[in-house]
Amino acid sequence: MIRSTEAHATRLKAARTLVEDILIPAEAQMDAEDRMPDAARAALRAHGLFGISIPEAFGGLGLTMEEEAGLMLVLGRAAPAYRAVYALNSGGAAQILLRAGSEAQKAQWLPGLASGARIACFCLSEPEAGSDAAALQTTARREGDGWRLDGRKRWVTNAPEAGMLMVMARTGGEGARGISAFAIDPATPGIHIQPAQSKMGMRGALTADIVFDDARIPADALVGAEGDGLKLALAGLDKVRLHLAALSAGLMERLIDEGRAHALRRRQFGKPLADQPAIGALLADSAAEALAARCMALELARARDDGTLRPADAAAAKLFATEALGRVADRVLQVHGGEGYMTGSAAERLYRDVRLLRILDGTSEIQRLVVARGLFSA
The missing domain is CATH 1.10.540.10 (Acyl-CoA dehydrogenase/oxidase, N-terminal domain)
Known part of the structure; x- marks a missing residue:
């Protein structure tokens, strides 16, 4: 809307x-x-x-x-x-x-x-709990008028500059219903933000583990009802999946422009690369996928606004757009040839960056499970 x-x-x-x-x-x-x-x-x-x-x-x-x-x-x-x-x-x-x-x-x-005065961190993943979020082991136990938090969170984006932590921790038994959400000040004693980790791409967005060592947090840090944490976290997935689908479509369009500019500028065999049918085919396939991702993102965004979005469709959009983005990045690097493989080129840099989008906020494999579940439960 x-x-x-x-x-x-x-x-x-x-x-x-x-x-x-x-x-x-x-x-x-x-x-x-x-x-x-x-x-x-x-x-x-x-x-x-x-x-x-x-x-x-x-x-x-x-x-x-x-x-x-x-x-x-x-x-x-x-x-x-x-x-x-x-x-x-x-x-x-x-x-x-x-x-x-x-x-x-x-x-x-x-x-x-x-x-932007505070930078938020979402603390869900752990060493033994990635896609299987319900297996997380970080615990919050009641003590007096507050909680004691213990555990380790992994791959926390923005952790080194955190101004607020939204932490998923186990307050009850096993499974999803034992997990609660807490909004926490990272300056709380017992919270230790580890050194930033080196990554393949996405440089500039810092990522680190966070260790909770008997950190005492107030009772009013609990967000929502006890045991509702994972349900609250998963309730927002449709939104982030459409957000990432649109982001991926925009990145595809940028990459195509990079490939087009190089193909028009670079000459081989006495003429621009753009005159080579094989090069045109690489960019044509990319343009088709970018257009499809754009249309999916906008159409499903309208569906979310009017309340008709199906979760399986949001997962399909994230799946298609991020997988297509990987293909487009690969084709555009191929168009650039050796120049694209050199450190410092936009094609090389974006090729590294986009790989993460098939992993974060639900891997492609998880998206396929959601889409399949939607097909069989219809």
């Missing part, structure tokens, strides 16, 4: 300027230093992107799903490490607070998340 065509167009125009004038030019520096440049971070904050789907009452943009998808088609043209920093503030942590948080919890956390 687009609430105001004029406001939406203005927002997209501003996003295009941000991407082309600030974000893309800073990509190489961010990748080399494994740190988002200050000017890029400030620009993201100035555009309100840390609060994409946080309601305006808390300082966010309060976008509908269709508006968010349209915006991500534009912002997706920039390196996805940017998105890993700003969009997570509107992601799992904020959505759980909006869905089940008390008014006091919303007032405490959401304004800082919306402005």
